[in-house]
Amino acid sequence: MLSDVIPLSISEDAVAAAESPFYIPMTGPSRPRTALKHDDTFLVLDSHGDIGAAAGGSDGLFNADTRYLARLQLRLDDMQPLLLGSNLRDDNSALTVDLTNPDIYRDGRLVLAKDLLHIVRTIFLWRGTAFQRIGLQNHGDAEASFELSLDFDTDFADLFEVRGSVRPRRGERASRRLSPCDVAFDYRGLDDTSRGTAMHFDPAPARLEVNRAVYQFTLAPQQTASVFLAVSCNRPATQQLMPFFQSLLAHRREMRQATLGVTTVETSNDIFNEVLCQAMADLNMLTTETPQGRYPYAGIPWYSTTFGRDGLITALQMLWIDPRIARGVLRRLAAHQATAVDPLNDAEPGKILHEMRGGEMAALREVPFAQYYGSVDSTPLFVMLAGLYVERTGDDSTLKELWPAIEKAIGWIDGPGDPDRDGFVEYQRATDQGLQNQGWKDSYDAIFHADGKLAEGNIALAEVQGYVFAAKRLAALCAHRLGLVARAEQLEQQAEQLAARFERAFWCEELGTYAVALDGAKRPCKVRSSNAGQLLFTGIVRPDRARLVATDLMRPHFFSGWGIRTIACGEARYNPMSYHDGSIWPHDNAIIVLGLARYGFKAAVEKVFKGLFEAASYMELRRLPELFCGFQRERRRGPTLYPVACAPQAWASATPFTLVEAALGVQFNADRREIRLVNPRLPAFLNEVVLRDLRLGDSSVDLRIRRHGEGVSMEVLRTDGRIQVSIVLAR
Structure with a gap:
């Protein structure tokens, strides 16, 4: 009842902060989020690898401050999979999510006991496209039949809308099924700019709608299967995507080169x-x-x-x-x-x-x-x-x-x-x-x-x-x-x-x-x-x-x-x-x-x-x-x-x-080709620091610095070119 509600006292400062046009709200708990980025595109997913499946996040595939995918949720027989673990690769090149099936019932009968299917989602971002492989394996001793569905949508929201800004008018949005493997979303903004999201499924789903892809699987014991999905921002219709594994290797090669x-x-x-x-x-x-x-x-x-x-x-x-x-x-x-x-x-x-x-x-x-x-x-x-x-x-x-x-x-x-x-x-x-x-x-x-x-x-x-x-x-x-x-x-x-x-x-x-x-x-x-x-x-x-x-x-x-x-x-x-x-x-x-x-x-x-x-x-x-x-x-x-x-x-x-x-205390003098360590001192939790390929112009050096109480010693491990390195103790 309204009469039972105790009004909260909110300070003027709090109101002023919340009404600031660029305030970032926090509305409640949610699943943990993970971010991937490549150039002007970034992707925010939850711990299950889903987008928009849990409240309180900034989920989505974004390019140049526009959200190109606002929802992507994987379900098994219309049920949420169970999370085993979610890990970001050490170099940030890909997110791997391990899932399994819950107990699945049909007509009141258990048809698939929990923990028999291993589902691995591998997701990475490269050149404006979010690539995903969904790997499936039946670890049971009997055949497993199930439905895997992906529900998806987009809103082409501006980043500031995602942050909470309300707009009185927006542009026009349309969605189209292009083929048994492809769906497209189009948006004509009030700025007269066209933006588009292209989704490609491989293999073709049993049923593809403008907001849903459905696969029917029957896996023998230990049998594996894969579903590949690519979601692209503003990809020209004539541009062909590289396959998942080729793209992943090229992406990692680029990261190493950088x-x-x-x-x-x-x-x-x-x-x-x-x-x-x-x-x-x-x-x-x-x-x-x-x-x-x-x-x-x-x-x-x-x-x-x-x-x-x-x-x-x-x-x-x-x-x-x-x-x-x-x-x-x-x-x-x-x-x-x-x-x-x-x-x-x-x-x-x-x-x-x-x-x-x-x-x-x-x-x-x-x-x-x-x-x-x-x-x-x-x-x-x-x-x-x-x-x-x-x-x-x-x-x-x-x-x-x-x-x-x-x-x-x-x-x-x-x-x-x-x-x-x-x-x-x-x-x-x-x-x-x-x-x-x-x-x-x-x-x-x-x-x-x-x-x-x-x-x-x-x-x-x-x-x-x-x-x-x-x-x-x-x-x-x-x-x-x-x-x-x-x-x-x-x-x-x-x-x-x-x-x-x-x-x-x-x-x-x-x-x-x-x-x-x-x-x-x-x-x-x-x-x-x-x-x-x-x-x-x-x-x-x-x-x-x-x-x-x-x-x-x-x-x-x-x-x-x-x-x-x-x-x-x-x-x-x-x-x-x-x-x-x-x-x-x-x-x-x-x-x-x-x-x-x-x-x-x-x-x-x-x-x-x-x-x-x-x-x-x-x-x-x-x-x-x-x-x-x-x-x-x-x-x-x-x-x-x-x-x-x-x-x-x-x-x-x-x-x-x-x-x-x-x-x-690292200092450089390029004209003298000199690197100096001025009053170097390592904290107690570091006994040694090794610097490799410390560069000055076209020369480089490898150094090992060891702690001795409050002092240090330095060892030159390698030099390439003309370079001078010294420790300077100054008051």
């Missing part, structure tokens, strides 16, 4: 090796061939597209292992650099992309993300990465290609990026459709004052000023390489002036750290945040204050035992279950760790490294997710997961490699 030339890391710790292997497999899966080069897409399911900030940070994290990623990221973002003012897209000349979308809603501007520029940090991060890439590789040819884009980016930093000309880069969305906060912590409530009040007006984030400082110093080095001496001196001078200005405006003596931001009235947001830790990475922090910041980050209000929280415990909006106000983000910790190493705080590096490694050891597949909850660590308990975190997520996957880089 990893050639990448430095490999192997350690004495088997569990950490599993973390590293999973991370590399995830990065390889997320990295996508684009016209400008390979680009790491941000994450599955919601962020499987070009994101500026995510791509830049991932490339930065992987720069020491594979600088080719950085080259692809820089070239792609330069190609899509903003050239004009567009308020809906938060675009201004010289600004670097935030995200790119290819769906119907983006094309119609129902969401502003076709090419959206609402991130304040992508532009300085672009300049930073360009400088670090050149420092790492000595690639002057790419520098010359990128220099016009670098200058345009600096033009935005000094111009529209600083609207009130106070010397700090700031943001404020141009329309209500844009993101309210435009740093990496982009939740609506991420930037606030000590009393919890949200910051308003043009907001200057602390870490962004650090990015600008590092960007100008690195751009100065690039200008020197190009012979632009006067420009180099100007950029260096601007960086030093920014550092002095920043210290005066952002340092909070009473906190012993830096304010997270300045609001529109230039009032500091006096909140202890991990943003201060990222400042260490940029080098803008004075050494005496760097020690204070590092010490604070290692105290229990920040460090949970698993990692450093985004917001310190005790701050007004601290919530360990929030997205940005107290959770733990692996990539955030990775950047902080690079900063700690920069200032020589190797004991702190080791502490964070150990916490994140032990967190990963509890995670499914040893995979660090986008984020997890910031609860304090308890004995004999793993970390608490965040329910809608992306996994895999590119910058989380790159984190284990960044932790190794920071611990070893």
Whole structure:
């Protein structure tokens, strides 16, 4: 009865969050999900290998932000099979699901006892097509007769519809049975674009309808049979598909080819090796061939597209292992650099992309993300990465290609990026459709004052000023390489002036750290945040204050035992279950760790490294997710997961490699052909690290680093070409 219902009190903040146009809802429990990806196509399935059979997921076959298959469910005599197990191949190339039959009755009589049929679903994704083999074997001692059916459908929903957006109008959809083996779905969108799903069955089913395929099997004892299914996105009618096994071998061959030339890391710790292997497999899966080069897409399911900030940070994290990623990221973002003012897209000349979308809603501007520029940090991060890439590789040819884009980016930093000309880069969305906060912590409530009040007006984030400082110093080095001496001196001078200005405006003596931001009235947001830790990475922090910041980050209000929280415990909006106000983000910790190493705080590096490694050891597949909850660590308990975190997520996957880089203090000087390990120190759980094919230009080296207490020794196992390697102990 209605009178018996007790109304729940819902805070205004919760309502505001849920009504945000880009909020990702979590509505309830569901089957575990697994994701596969190849280039611009990804597939989300549940633990049974089904799509859309269980509530609460983002299931489907997606291409360019449109869902091409919304339902695919396998049944035996109209009953759900029993799950034996579900396993993703180590290289992410395929998902294997083992099923068996339940007790099957007909007319009240048991006709097939449970556990007699072994059903193996092998699923992989390649070149816009989801391939599936359903293998069947009768392990009983009598003949087994049964019906196997596949129910399927699609909706051509835009990704933002799948996330919860409601559209008043949609395009026209049709379905057709083309042959005894083929079904097609067609959609003409409101953007006047045609999209199509083609389904091919082999062998032909006993009965094929536009939403159902039915097979009748009679298997003798130990007899086997197979059903093959291919679901393609926008496949031309004239294009013939390669058979399942040929496609699978070609797909795996392509994946192996993509990893050639990448430095490999192997350690004495088997569990950490599993973390590293999973991370590399995830990065390889997320990295996508684009016209400008390979680009790491941000994450599955919601962020499987070009994101500026995510791509830049991932490339930065992987720069020491594979600088080719950085080259692809820089070239792609330069190609899509903003050239004009567009308020809906938060675009201004010289600004670097935030995200790119290819769906119907983006094309119609129902969401502003076709090419959206609402991130304040992508532009300085672009300049930073360009400088670090050149420092790492000595690639002057790419520098010359990128220099016009670098200058345009600096033009935005000094111009529209600083609207009130106070010397700090700031943001404020141009329309209500844009993101309210435009740093990496982009939740609506991420930037606030000590009393919890949200910051308003043009907001200057602390870490962004650090990015600008590092960007100008690195751009100065690039200008020197190009012979632009006067420009180099100007950029260096601007960086030093920014550092002095920043210290005066952002340092909070009473906190012993830096304010997270300045609001529109230039009032500091006096909140202890991990943003201060990222400042260490940029080098803008004075050494005496760097020690204070590092010490604070290692105290229990920040460090949970698993990692450093985004917001310190005790701050007004601290919530360990929030997205940005107290959770733990692996990539955030990775950047902080690079900063700690920069200032020589190797004991702190080791502490964070150990916490994140032990967190990963509890995670499914040893995979660090986008984020997890910031609860304090308890004995004999793993970390608490965040329910809608992306996994895999590119910058989380790159984190284990960044932790190794920071611990070893890896530095490169391409002009001198020199690799240096500065103050190397391994955590107690690693006795040995072996780096193979560590490249510098056309030379490479294999190294073994062994731990001896707090010190290390290094052994050169192999060299190819002219290269110098040394350990540097610096105070």
